[in-house]
Amino acid sequence: MAAKFGPAGNSKSFYDQGNSSSVDMPRWLADMGLDAYEYQCGRGVNIGQTTAAALGQQAERYGIVLSIHAPYYINLASDDAERIEKSIGHILKSARAAKxxxxxxxxxxxGNVADGRKPSLERAKKALAGAWRRCKDEGLDDVHLCPETLGKKNQLGDLGEIMEMCRVDDSFIPTVDFGHLNARDMGWxxxxxxxxxxxxxxxxxxxHDRLNHMHCHFSRIEYTEGGEKRHWTLDDAQYGPDFEPLAEALCRWDISPIIICESRDVMAEDARKMKDIYISACNKA
Ligand SMILES: [Zn+2]
Structure with missing residues (x-):
């Protein structure tokens, strides 16, 4: 029973209770019995070194493992070389903040598929290799790059493509977003x-080692024919996938992933619910 749970970003209730700084999140999460936190840089890496270091100190003090979500506008599959170069720059910025x-x-x-899945995948692999080389040059090699399975069909990042990207370097860890995988193929x-x-x-x-330490995202996600439409909460049971069978599988396989909950507004509360489901599944197993 070693999976860790936490939210992507800050719950609405965190702000409603009068908090405003993510530096206070680790203590808030520890109070809820959680153990992970994904800091969101989806709209850009805007955190300064002082704040990042303060967040890191709090996380260490309260036993919270940290990850960073790099900007959404990264596109490693683009057929525009300049766009790829910029994207590599955003990965480096994210890795510096992570450090x-x-x-x-x-x-x-x-990113998005450009002229076809195969050439797009090849460009993404090359870009990841380049980004990783530059991370190592800067001494950022204790950071793991974690390509994520994406939720729309026109995005690069089905399970097989993410496996291919992770094979670029042994240090890469897959981010397996089960909601995305479910949404991109019509709720399978x-x-x-x-x-x-x-x-x-x-x-x-x-x-086995990379399976054991994989990074996961989970939320219920509404989809259309093109894939992902909208994130919902655990209570919105009309949208899949269900977490219970995943909890059962993780216990049966005895693996220790980090599981980040991406429910809308109640990500920390739902992370706690997921942890409870997981604990009870492992106790039954
Ligand atoms: Zn993501």
Missing amino acids: WMGASRVVIHP IKSIQEYEDILRVIEDKLG
Whole structure:
């Protein structure tokens, strides 16, 4: 029973209770019995070194593992070389901020398919290799780059493509967003069997160690034919996928991922619910 749970960004209630700075999140999360926090740089890496270091100190004090979500506008699959170069710059900025705060993982959206899936994938792999080389040149090699499975069909990042990207370097860790995987293929995840199929693919392609330490995102996501439409909460049970069978699979496989909840507004509250579901599943297993 070693999976860690936490939110993507800050719950609405965190602000409603009068808090305003993410530096106060680690204590707030520890009070809720959570153990992880994904700092959001989706709209840009705007955190300064002093704030990042303060956040890192609080996280260490309260036993919260940190990750960073890199900007959404990164596109490593683009057929525009300048766009790719800029994207690599955003990965480097994210990795620097990660180092300042002691976050070991940088979550990256690969981008949109341009002229075809194959050439787009090849460009993304090359860009990740380039980004990683520059991270190492700057001494940022204790940070793990974590390409994420994406929710729309026109985005690069189905499970197989993320496996390919992670094979660029042994240090890369997959970010497996189960809501995205479910949404991009019309709600196919129905039971423990589909979850176990996903775990099997990761183990087969990347080995047990990277499966064991994988990074996960989870939320219920509404979809259309193109894939992801909107994130919902655990209580919005009309949208999939269900967390219970995933919890059961994680216990059965005895693996220790970091699981970040991306529910809308109540991400920390839902992370706590997911942790409870997980604990009770492992106690039954
Ligand atoms: Zn993401």
